[in-house]
Amino acid sequence: CTAGSSCFPNADELASFNSSVGEQLFKSSPYGSVCYEGSFEAAACSNLVANKGIAGFRETLPLAMMFVNNEFDSEGNGCLIPDTVPSEPLTEACALGGLPSYYVNATTPEDISSSVKFAAKYNLRLRVKNTGHDYTGRSTDHGAFTIRTSNFRGxxxxxxxxxxxxxxxxxxxxxxxxxxxxxxxxxxxxxxxxxxxxxxxxxxxxxxxxxxxxxxxxxxxxxxxxxxxxxxxxxxxxxxxxxxxxxxxxxxxxxxxxxxxxxxxxxxxxxxxxxxxxxxxxxxxxxx
Ligand SMILES: Cc1cc2nc3c(=O)[nH]c(=O)nc-3n(C[C@H](O)[C@H](O)[C@H](O)COP(=O)(O)OP(=O)(O)OC[C@H]3O[C@@H](n4cnc5c(N)ncnc54)[C@H](O)[C@@H]3O)c2cc1C
CATH class of the missing domain: 3.30.465.10 (Uridine Diphospho-n-acetylenolpyruvylglucosamine Reductase; domain 3)
Known part of the structure; x- marks a missing residue:
């Protein structure tokens, strides 16, 4: 079940789940949208263009994969980061593509437990993402409900x-x-x-x-x-x-x-x- 389907949890159900994970449920947006019309932010776009090839920078983006081809869906939809800073907002399509619809910034085992149960209850397309180094893109998917584990440090x-x-x-x-x-x-x-x-x-x-x-x-x-x-x-x-x-x-x-x-x-x-x-x-x- 993916966002937009009738089986997907409604706003109240999402809000209730969100409070059970310390308000750490987030609705995704394509991080590249800062270079595109509608969400353009010149400084953020410039930063993205300059650092998009650096693993340490990509790690700081909650949804980014190390290989950008994994961020596109099977139809080729996604949000391409340009190689040079555009002088004007880009007007091409910028979509979530292969990125999840929602993600949980889990910080405790209990957050993960609640997330797994929530995903099972609504038959959500569950993914687990740490750094996004997976060569075949298994830590992301179109319409997924993703649990992020990268906060588990120490x-x-x-x-x-x-x-x-x-x-x-x-x-x-x-x-x-x-x-x-x-x-x-x-x-x-x-x-x-x-x-x-x-x-x-x-x-x-x-x-x-x-x-x-x-x-x-x-x-x-x-x-x-x-x-x-x-x-x-x-x-x-x-x-x-x-x-x-x-x-x-x-x-x-x-x-x-x-x-x-x-x-x-x-x-x-x-x-x-x-x-x-x-x-x-x-x-x-x-x-x-
Ligand atoms: C640029 C690059 C350099 C690499 N260098 C090396 C190297 O030097 N040596 C080497 O051996 N390999 C290397 N790899 C391969 C890398 O070890 C694997 O891709 C590994 O699976 C990455 O794990 P991750 O958690 O960092 O990535 P992710 O993409 O976040 O996760 C990879 C897979 O593990 C799952 N997963 C992650 N965390 C958990 C968890 N806590 N519980 C359950 N499942 C989890 C994800 O769902 C996904 O299926 C490299 C890959 C890349 C892209």
């Missing part, structure tokens, strides 16, 4: 971690736990200060605790030493598709845990990821 080092529900014999001496919105540069910056190494990608903007580990986590500097990203996950805090808040590890929801380490998603929504940490060491990297 990293903490845990000594003697025992996954929930596991015997004490299953423990690790050093674990880096972080929110599902943590990206590679967060991990590298914090790890350097803590004298540890854990998994990550070559690209500093990739969502390590989002799609990266769930898709396997293939390409990064430490994979030859410590295995793929998914091999380093000891536990996920998750919200299940029925809205239940729980964990997935080798002892609890072990099938789900297996699927979330390379299955590509989205079997559940991760809110926190526990990564095995390794002691840092001196190394020389030689690039031929």
């Amino acid at each position: 990293l903490e080092l845990i000594d003697d971690f025992i996954p929930n529900g596991c015997p004490k014999s299953v423990h690790r001496t050093s674990v880096l736990a972080g929110g599902a919105g943590v990206v590679a540069r967060d991990i590298y910056n914090v790890s350097a200060g803590l004298g540890i190494i854990t998994t990550g990608g070559y690209s500093s903007s990739v969502g390590v605790n989002g799609g990266f580990v769930q898709g396997g986590g293939a390409a990064g500097p430490w994979q030859p030493l410590f295995g793929m990203g998914a091999d380093n996950v000891l536990q996920y805090d998750v919200v299940l598709t029925d809205g239940t808040i729980t964990v997935a590890n080798d002892c609890v929801n072990s099938d789900l845990f297996w699927a979330m380490r390379g299955g590509g998603g989205v079997f559940a929504i991760a809110t926190k990821v526990y990564l095995e940490a390794h002691a840092a060491f001196q190394a020389v990297n030689v690039v031929a």
Whole structure:
């Protein structure tokens, strides 16, 4: 069910849901509209044109994907950002295209739980978006109701971690736990200060605790030493598709845990990821 259909929740139902997620439900508009007639803002358009190719900037746009082709729908509708700043507002069509109709800026597992239940109740086209790095655009869709996970940040080092529900014999001496919105540069910056190494990608903007580990986590500097990203996950805090808040590890929801380490998603929504940490060491990297 997508916005505009009779099955879509009405204004009162949307308002009631919005209050349950701390007023963090937003109706989408194409972010490129600041370059187009009707919504033209010269300074904002100029900023967009100048920075549209920078991953760190795209991350700040709630709906932007890293590859703009994913922002267009199957009919080719979308909102193209020009390569140069237009002197006059553009008059071509600027539509949501492949972007969602509504999104939730989730900040707690409870927000995600409420959102999943709301989406199920109205059969909404649910998508989960972190950084928008997905090559095939699975974190966006035309008419979707999207849960954003990129607010789940923060990293903490845990000594003697025992996954929930596991015997004490299953423990690790050093674990880096972080929110599902943590990206590679967060991990590298914090790890350097803590004298540890854990998994990550070559690209500093990739969502390590989002799609990266769930898709396997293939390409990064430490994979030859410590295995793929998914091999380093000891536990996920998750919200299940029925809205239940729980964990997935080798002892609890072990099938789900297996699927979330390379299955590509989205079997559940991760809110926190526990990564095995390794002691840092001196190394020389030689690039031929
Ligand atoms: C420019 C670029 C550079 C890249 N560099 C590397 C690299 O160096 N090494 C490497 O191995 N890979 C790299 N990748 C691939 C990248 O790791 C994957 O695309 C990964 O899935 C991105 O995850 P994300 O959360 O950042 O992106 P998103 O597009 O936000 O999410 C990707 C997928 O994961 C799902 N997802 C996200 N968060 C959650 C969550 N919390 N719970 C459940 N599902 C979730 C989304 O629904 C979507 O299906 C790169 C991709 C790009 C575009």
